[in-house]
Amino acid sequence: MDYKGYEVVIGLEVHAELNTKSKIYCSCKNEFGLEVNSQCCPICMGMPGTLPTLNEKVVEYAV
Amino acid sequence: MELYRLTATELSSMLADKKVSSAEITRSVLDRIAARDEEIGAYLTVDADGALKQAAAVDEKRMQGESLSPLAGIPLGIKDNICTRGLRTTCASRMLENFVPPYNATVIEKLLAQDYVCLGTLNMDEFAMGSSTENSYFKKTRNPHDLERVPGGSSGGSAAAVAAGEAIAALGSDTGGSIRQPASYCGIVGLKPTYGSVSRYGLVAFASSLDQIGPMGRSVSDVAMLYSAICGKDPHDVTSVRREYPAFDKAINPDVKGLKIGIPAEYFGEGVSDEVKTAVMNAAREYEKLGAQLVEISLPSTGYALAAYYIIASAEASSNLARFDGVKYGYRASGYKNLEELYEKTRSEGFGAEVKRRIMLGTYVLSSGYYDAYYKKAKFTQMLIQEHFRKAFESCDVILTPTAPDTAFKIGENINDQIKMYMNDILTVTVNIAGLPAISIPCGTDSKKLPIGCQLIGAKFSEQTLFNTAAAYEAHVGGFDLALA
Numbered sequence: 031m032d033y034k035g036y037e038v039v040i041g042l043e044v045h046a047e048l049n050t051k052s053k054i055y056c057s058c059k060n061e062f063g064l065e066v067n068s069q070c071c072p073i074c075m076g077m078p079g080t081l082p083t084l085n086e087k088v089v090e091y092a093v
Numbered sequence: 094m095e096l097y098r099l100t101a102t103e104l105s106s107m108l109a110d111k112k113v114s115s116a117e118i119t120r121s122v123l124d125r126i127a128a129r130d131e132e133i134g135a136y137l138t139v140d141a142d143g144a145l146k147q148a149a150a151v152d153e154k155r156m157q158g159e160s161l162s163p164l165a166g167i168p169l170g171i172k173d174n175i176c177t178r179g180l181r182t183t184c185a186s187r188m189l190e191n192f193v194p195p196y197n198a199t200v201i202e203k204l205l206a207q208d209y210v211c212l213g214t215l216n217m218d219e220f221a222m223g224s225s226t227e228n229s230y231f232k233k234t235r236n237p238h239d240l241e242r243v244p245g246g247s248s249g250g251s252a253a254a255v256a257a258g259e260a261i262a263a264l265g266s267d268t269g270g271s272i273r274q275p276a277s278y279c280g281i282v283g284l285k286p287t288y289g290s291v292s293r294y295g296l297v298a299f300a301s302s303l304d305q306i307g308p309m310g311r312s313v314s315d316v317a318m319l320y321s322a323i324c325g326k327d328p329h330d331v332t333s334v335r336r337e338y339p340a341f342d343k344a345i346n347p348d349v350k351g352l353k354i355g356i357p358a359e360y361f362g363e364g365v366s367d368e369v370k371t372a373v374m375n376a377a378r379e380y381e382k383l384g385a386q387l388v389e390i391s392l393p394s395t396g397y398a399l400a401a402y403y404i405i406a407s408a409e410a411s412s413n414l415a416r417f418d419g420v421k422y423g424y425r426a427s428g429y430k431n432l433e434e435l436y437e438k439t440r441s442e443g444f445g446a447e448v449k450r451r452i453m454l455g456t457y458v459l460s461s462g463y464y465d466a467y468y469k470k471a472k473f474t475q476m477l478i479q480e481h482f483r484k485a486f487e488s489c490d491v492i493l494t495p496t497a498p499d500t501a502f503k504i505g506e507n508i509n510d511q512i513k514m515y516m517n518d519i520l521t522v523t524v525n526i527a528g529l530p531a532i533s534i535p536c537g538t539d540s541k542k543l544p545i546g547c548q549l550i551g552a553k554f555s556e557q558t559l560f561n562t563a564a565a566y567e568a569h570v571g572g573f574d575l576a577l578a
Binding site for chain 1: 174175176182184189192194195196198293294295296297298328329330331416417421422423
């Protein structure tokens with residue numbers, strides 16, 4: 031097959047997990063391997079009445 | 094005079110002078126609840142044991158000479174959409190019938206720090222959607238002034254409890270008039286605070302850009318005292334505003350000499366009953382006697398406000414109520430065969446008709462193809478309404494209007510006529526859309542002896558002006574009729 035007429039275009043979709051100490055909307059730890067259900071709170075559980083507070087580092091790292 | 098008939102202001106002073114104990118006051122109110130609530134139906138959960146324990150603890154602190162806040166030992170009722178840790182919070186919905194929050198709303202934390210006594214949770218329209226409390230999944234609340242009539246909504250339980258002596262004061266919430274209209278129907282005082290002055294953390298969200306928790310009581314001073322106790326910046330609520338919040342009740346100056354009171358023609362139009370118009374204009378004339386100046390103003394976007402409100406509120410509600418899916422908390426249907434059926438059955442069975450109606454309406458106006466025609470237009474109308482108020486406040490200090498187009502209607506009278514039901518909010522929704530503060534105070538009764546309320550609207554963060562203006566009328570008429578229904 032003659033490939034000379036083709037132009038290669040490669041796209042990379044990169045998902046980078048942000049290395050913050052706490053979660054995006056609450057102060058629960060952003061860590062793995064801890065005791066089950068020990069790092070969740072009413073906010074990240076989406077309990078009725080809760081409101082998110084944006085983690086400043088998330089914005090910094092994302093940008 | 095039975096203790097449950099007194100105001101928080103009076104009781105606070107008696108407690109400080111050790112003339113009465115919190116236990117005595119709490120017992121008086123609990124006895125009153127036991128005597129009247131089967132008929133009135135204001136409460137969903139009464140926590141008598143908890144209340145008496147809290148009262149005893151406060152009395153002990155006082156005996157030990159601890160310096161306590163003005164609200165210490167005062168028994169209050171809490172609308173059932175405000176999360177109270179360990180105490181069932183249902184939003185008057187089957188969806189949260191057995192939901193016990195694991196946390197306290199910020200306003201509750203603030204009240205606890207001030208040693209209030211919690212009587213229990215108060216009935217409301219399901220998820221705060223309604224104007225009569227008839228949309229509660231559990232029970233109807235009756236207006237203490239006429240048991241065949243509604244107390245208004247959605248904070249109907251709060252208003253009825255305060256009016257009937259079943260709570261010294263109460264917290265309600267207001268998204269389109271839900272504090273002011275029931276305050277008007279039940280003859281009490283109710284404040285919808287400036288958006289952002291009271292934290293919404295812990296208030297089960299209906300419309301995030303419109304909701305506010307607010308105080309309801311029998312006197313302006315009580316409402317000001319309760320407002321001072323709950324307002325303030327909260328790091329948990331980014332929409333709450335950081336600023337100086339003084340002790341409003343201590344600074345009330347009931348002097349309206351030179352005050353310019355705007356009277357907007359659009360709020361006295363066709364839909365408003367003659368008796369209501371007369372009562373409110375009488376109040377206006379009393380203000381003139383006290384030295385205020387009446388100014389004719391115009392709020393031309395008023396006619397579009399109701400439509401804009403129902404579009405914006407329903408859109409936000411459809412988003413806020415998406416969390417109720419039977420997975421992590423609340424009602425979960427049985428007999429589902431897959432995830433989709435779990436969601437479908439749970440939401441079909443867990444929500445009442447009005448809630449479903451508004452979720453559908455909200456989802457529709459946000460959907461692609463309709464977003465521009467409805468939601469976007471409604472948001473532009475909102476900007477117009479805000480601008481018209483801003484302009485109006487250039488020529489007046491407060492705006493006086495009726496709170497509701499009529500007095501309390503009969504239970505069942507409007508339940509099948511949604512448009513008629515929605516029209517109850519027509520004089521109050523503009524205030525939520527503009528984020529302004531507004532207070533409803535009693536200003537007479539109609540030929541059926543039902544309370545009529547008038548509304549004072551102020552510029553943002555002008556609660557002190559509202560309290561001063563309301564207090565001036567209250568003093569002039571010799572206090573609001575506290576002959577409890």
